[in-house]
Each structure stands twice: as structure tokens, then as C-alpha cells.
Amino acid sequence: MKIFREKIILLSIAILFAIPFTLYQSSRVMAKDDATAIPEKKLKEKKVESIVGSVRSFWKKEKLFYQDKKLDYPPFHVPSRIEQLDMYPCMDCHEETEANADKERVLQDEHENIKLNHGGGRFWCTTCHSFSNRNYLRSFKNKKISFNESYLLCGQCHFKRQKDWFFGGHGKRVDNWNGEKIILLCTECHNPHSPHLKPVAPNPPPEKHMGPYHQKSDVADQSEQKHEESTEHHQKKMVWEKIESNYLRSKRNQ
């Protein structure tokens, strides 16, 4: 009886500590649109984590996203993505459309301009977009991610990039270098359906001041010539080619 009583006491203490923790996590899920409240929550989490040491590992399964304890990224803001989406809220249409499960098909009625070129054929729309609520994106664990926090989605695979992005090694900070940190979301630069950046025409090359002996057309000739030269140069300079020819020559001389 004594042992049983002890077990009940331990279990009730555990439940007492677990309830606020679960409530806190679920409140976090609901407040997904607020992208700026992270540092305070992180502080609170830390406090909570430090108290519930062993229980944390049990609740880690319920934790939404990977959070390295060592990551102490500075707080930041992002410009809203939702305001740029002209078809948002998506549920205006998708409330009434048929749910088509995960079957891959050609988009005919709507969104036919979207060509999915991300994932090498391993992805489909509902890999990233929440099946039940199209106003949100989804994580691998089917938790909802707001469009304003899309970095949490991209960071599931591109976690190294995400770490760099948190700390400033990737992505672009705008407006100021001190004060409120505002950085651009992934989707400001990368089209999530076809993320590879397309080549763009460059701005014109600099003028070459060559004195009155040269014509301005020399520059154009020069740049193209240099381009060809440099590609030739590149081909000639291929390190292994030179080494290969040295090797063949010495072999012939043997």
C-alpha cells in the first residue's frame, strides 16, 4: 500500500506539472500569426524547461518544432507575407471545394500557373500546404504554420540555412542595421514552388578610360574578347588538362 501511495503521489505531481506545460504549448500553436513574441516565450520556456528537467524529454515529442537549446538567435520581425497573397484567405474557396487527398494530378481549374519544381518529384501540394486548413502551411508532423512564419517550414529540410538566416549569415536584413531587426522571409526571394533563382541580365559594365587614342567601341570588343578569352583561358587553365598533358608528354619521352 505504501508503494502504491507513493506511485499515486508521484503521478499526481507529474500531472500537476504537465498540465501548465501542455497548455502553454497549445497556446503557442494558436498564436501562430504573431511572429514577434518569440524571445519572451523562449525565456519562459527556458524557465519552464529548467524546472521540469526530466519531464521535458517526455513532452519533447509534443514539441512542435526542432529547437536547439544552444540557438539563442536575436529577436526579429518579418514583413507580413499574408498581405502579399492576393488570394488569401484560401479557405474562401477551399471551404467548398472537394478534398482531393494526396493524389497527384494536373491543376486545371485554378492555380494552373504554378509549376512545382521543388523536391525532385518527391513533393506534392499537400507536402507543405495544410490539407485541412488551406490558410496554413503544415509541418512534417502536420502542425499548422502561418504563411508569415514560413521559415519554420523551410527550415525542416534546410535547417543549416535556417540557422544562418536566424543569425544573419543568409537572407537580407532591411531598413536598419541597429534597432528593430527586420529580415525578409524566405519567400521574398525564393519562389517556394520553383526556388531556383533564374539568371538575370546584368547592369552595364563600367566605362574604360583609355584616353583619346581609343574608341568607346573598344570596350565592347574588349569585354566580349575578354569573355571569350576568359572562357578559353578557363578551358586552357583546367588544372587536370595541363597535368594530363605533362604526364602524357613524359610518358612519350620514356
Add this chain to the structure above:
Amino acid sequence: MSDQKTSSQENKKQQKVSRRSFIKRFGVAGATLAAAGGTSTAVLAAEAAEGSSFGDAFSEYFQSHYRKMTKEEITEALARLERQAKREWEVDIKIEAYPPIDNVVFGYALNISKCKGYRKCVDACKVVNNNSRDPEIEYIRVLEMDTDTKNLEDSNHYYNPKTVPTAGKYYMPVACHHCERAPCVRACPTQATWKEPDGIVVVDYNWCIGCHYCVIACPYWARRYNWKKPSIPKKEINTKTHYLSNRPRYRGVMEKCTFCLQRTRKGQLPACHEACPTGARVFGNLLDPKSEIRYILENKTIFRLKEELNTEPKFWYYTD
């Protein structure tokens, strides 16, 4: 007696003749030299003092070195410069002289895996800094390099393909690196260029004599010179200027990238940073341990150009 008289008369005549010819010849030679020398000086002085009243031109000529001026003198000088700029460019230009922010030393990093060679930074810099369009002055020079080399001598400055990036190339924009041990600061004979407390190497355009020695000393080819009076289209003149950076400049003085100090000393980002579409540029305060630039210096593979020259530049290149 008469012989003596005639000889003395002849002597006097000779003296008169020689004096006349003296005056004639020296007069002609002196006048020519004076005319030629005077024309050149007059042209330069007229251009320098173009449109300004005599008082303004006088005070401009005798203006002291910026670092030796008191606050009142600087305010007076700024007002005078604004008047002169208004006369010359017909636009109301504001010239300020706000000091550096405390506990800030600027650093800049550029991701060469990200730079695609668009040259958007080059053009944004030109517009924000009131650079001359003809002759064209661009502070940033983007180098197209083969991916298998770091040799600057194989770089191509004038690449102009249909689209960038070209396969097998990487792109490295180079502007002033604001070295801690800047060779240009040591070389300038009049101390017209110096390093400010926030790390930016600046030029006082009213002190520079245009001897080009700093161009020769700089290992990164970062200094530019105004061979002619700068020409800026009136509509594109940026009216928010700083004495040490982007105010409209004169013929015959040196200039260079100033990390957009008119913007960065107010907390904004440099123009090249704002213009870069790929987010390859990272700017910040090297003394702040939480800044992005510090993260890159601590966590990324970084290098600086010509590091063996020990110039300690504050512009790093890094890769993903």
C-alpha cells in the same frame, strides 16, 4: 671731350636701348607666361568658385582642415557649402556633419556564393552618393572570376553576357575596404584622408589637392578621382548629404566609398546592401557581439583580399 661726350651719349643711348629691349623682351615673355599660367589658374579658380560670391570663394579657399575646425566653424562652413551647392546645382541640398555613433566600428561581409554579378549595387551606390555620371565614377567594381582561381589578374571587369551568373564563374564586388592600417591614410601628403572613430576612412573634399598618391598606395584600387567637374542629372541629385560622404564634389579631388556614412550613422543600411537582390551583403557593428557580421566572422569560412599586405581591411568575403 667731345669723344667722351659722344661715347657717354652712346653709352646712355645703349643703356636706353638695352633698357627698352629689356622691358620689351621681358615684358613679352613675362606676359606670355603670366597669361598662360593665369589662364589655367583662372579656369580652375573659376570652376571652383563658379557661381559663388567673392566672400564665399574667399572663405572656401581659406577653410581649415575639417578636424581642426571648431563646431561654429563647421556650421558656418556647412551653410556656405549649401549656398555654393545651390548656386552650382540649382537644387536645395542639405549638408550635415553628424558625428559617429559611440561604440560602433563598421564591418562588411559579402557572400561570394550568393553574388550573381547583377551590378545592382554599383548603380544604387552611384545614385545615392551623387557620383558623376560623365565621366562615370563607380565606387564598386564587380570582378568576374573563374571558380578555380583566386588570382585577381585573371579577373574580368567588363563582363557583359546576356544573363548572369555565367557557369564556371563567381563574382566579387570590390570597393573601399576601410582598412585599419590604410595605406592611403599614410600616403596622403596633406592629411586629407583619415580614419574616423567608427572605422570609416573619409576624404575632406575641400582639403584634397588631387596629387593621386592615395590611388597609387591603395592595393584594392578603391580611390576615384574627379577628372572633370562631376555631372549629375538634376532630378537624380540626392539632397540628403553629409560633409564627409555624398555631398556634391568638385573637379580635381579624390573620392571613394564611405560605407554610405550619411545613412549608416543614422542607423540605415548602405545603398549597396539595400540594392542587392540576393542578400549577399551583410553590414553591421563589429563591436556588437550579437550582430550579423560577428556571426559570420565567427562561424563562416572567411577571407579578405590581399591579406598578406597587412592592411587589415574591414570587408570580408565568405562562402555558404
Add this chain to the structure above:
Amino acid sequence: MDLVNFFIDSGKEIVRGGKTYWTWLGFLGVVILAGAISFGLQTYYGPLATTGLGEEIPWGIYIANFAFLVGVAAAAVMLVIPAYIFHQGDFKSAVILGESMAAAACITCVTFILATLGRPDRLWHIMPVIGGMNLPTSMLAWDVVVINGYLFLNLLIPFYILYTKYKGDEPKTKVYYPFVIIAIIFAIAIHTVTAFLFSSNVSRPFWNIAVLAPRFIASAFTSGPALIILVLQVIRAKTKFKIDDGLISTLAIVTTISLQINMFLMGSEIFTELYSLTQHTASIQYLFFGIEGHAKLVPWMWMSLAMSFTAVIILSIHPLREKRKLLNIACVLVIIAIWIEKGMGLVIPGFIPTPLGDIVEYLPTIYEVLTMFGIIGIGTLVFTILVKVAIPIELGELRIKKD
């Protein structure tokens, strides 16, 4: 006032001359006028349109001439040292001429620098107390100090000697001897500081070599005495001034030995740089072989080498050196060869390739060449005037009129 009379009499002496003298002055006047007009045009249209200069090549033929003429100025000391240190009598007579040449060369150097400055109207900024002279670290500031000091000394010492002789007294050795020693030190200083002006730049590996200062001194002591030999012969022919043959022979020996040393130093530099063919030696490859099709200076450099070789052969062989005609030819060859090697062949390749690897070539335009001749004409005019006053005083013809 003796001083006023001195200047008045000098003025009279300057304008007294025969047909040759006035033809010479007229020729110089035309050259100077052409130079002044072309410099005015250069200023008006801007250097970009009228010269070969540009962002990549900030210094051109003006500084090339500056480097060469600083050597000529320094080499006037070649006459001063034997005269005052070794007390060789036949040199003493020609010292005034040497110092006049040094002063004229200094004035020419200063004018060349003024021609290449962007804002010569702001020259007071370089002064020590009223301006902002950057003394310990800036080599250009040191150059301003030593060149002006040398110019001042080279006007002071002859002025003292000529003035005392004009008054009929003997110049006191005790008075001017210390200044002579200082002038000798300054002579070596001006050329060394000019060499340091180039060699202190780590951004230009072609110049950043230790042997640049010895090369400068060696080539200065080659081209300076060669020029002095030619000028002394002209003066001997045109005026009554006596110049010893021994003086010219000694100067020829100085030229020979300096030329041999200069060729050795140049040879060692060429070997060191062309043996390894690293990226830092791109400039010397450009000079002698051209890079990537850019080869505008290649024929000039080979010509200069050929001239040096010919001159050194003529000068090293004693019987050939004794023949005046061959000596004169050798001197002309030496001057042109050293001008190319130390002037254009030193200043321009320092900018090719640029620190970022760009290659922009440079050739002087007609405006620059005319301005260059104009400024050299100014120097020659100054030399002519100084010598025109000095020779009669030395010969005893021009003396103060005692009433």
C-alpha cells in the same frame, strides 16, 4: 645698395647677348608658349579628353620626367663632391654650372608636379604648420621638404659665391662649406626619397623592391654627368668660360662606372623577376614582352636596353671614351636610355596591371608631349639665365661698379 645693383646688373647681363643667344631664347620662348597653350587646353578640356591618363593610370609622362629630372638635380652633386670634398681644382670652376643645373632641374621637377596636381590652388595645404603636412608617414610630404630644401640650397650657395665675387671679395670657405655639405646630403636625400615615394607602395609589386633606391642613385649619376658633359661642351664652345679636359674625362669615368652599376642592378632585377614568372612580376613581363596582346612599351624598352649596351661598350673602352665625338654620342644614348628606363619604363608599368588585375595601357598624347617640352623649356630657360649671369661673374667681367 650692393644687392640691388647685383640684381640690376644681372638683369642687364641677361638681356645682353648676340644673335645666337637671342635665337636660343626665342626658341625656348616658342617651346614654352606651345607648352603653356597645350597645358591650358588640357586644363580646359579636362585631362580625360586630352591626355592618356585615367583612373587606372593616375601618373603619366609628367611624373616620369619628374623622376628622371630629380636624378639630374641630384647628380649636380657629382661636381660638388670632387670640388669641395676632394679639392680637385679643375672641378671648382664648373661647380657653379652644376649647381645652376641642379636648381633648374629642381624648378622643372616642381613644375611637373604642379602640372599633375588636381588642385594646385590648394598648395598651401601641404605646408607644415598652416596646412596639414603628413610628415612622418607620407613620402610625398618628405619629397616636398627635401626638394624645396635642395632648391633653396642650390640657389643660396651660388648666390653667395657669385655675390661676393661680384663685389670683388673672395667667398669665404668657412661660410659656405657647411651648406655645401648639407647640399650633398640633400642631393642623395632627394633621390632616395623619390625612390621611396615609389618603393613604399605595397600595392605596386613592380616598385615595391629594395633595389629601387640604389637603381635611382646609379642611374642619376649616369644621366646627370652625361648631361653635364654635353652642356659643359656647349658652354665651352659658346662662351669664354674655360673648362678643363680633365674635368670632362673625370665626369666620363663617373658616367661609365655608374652606368655599369646601373646595368648590373637592372640586370639583377630582371633576372629575379623573370626567373620565377610569378603573378607579381606581371609588370616587368608587360615591359619586355607585353601581356595579352598589350605591348605598347615593348619596343621602347628593348631600344633602351640596346642603347645602354652600346653606351656602356663605348664608355668602358678607354680609347673610345677618349674620343670626344664617341663620348658625346654615348652621352646622348645614355640620357635617352635612362630617360626611357627610369621615366616611362618605371612609372607606367607600375600601373599595369592595376591592383585588381585590369590592364589599361598608356601612351602620352600630343598635349602631354608639348606640355612636357614646355616645362623642360622652362627649366632650360632658368638654367640659361642662371648661367648667363654666373659666367661673366666667374670670369671676372661682371663686377660691381665702384664709383
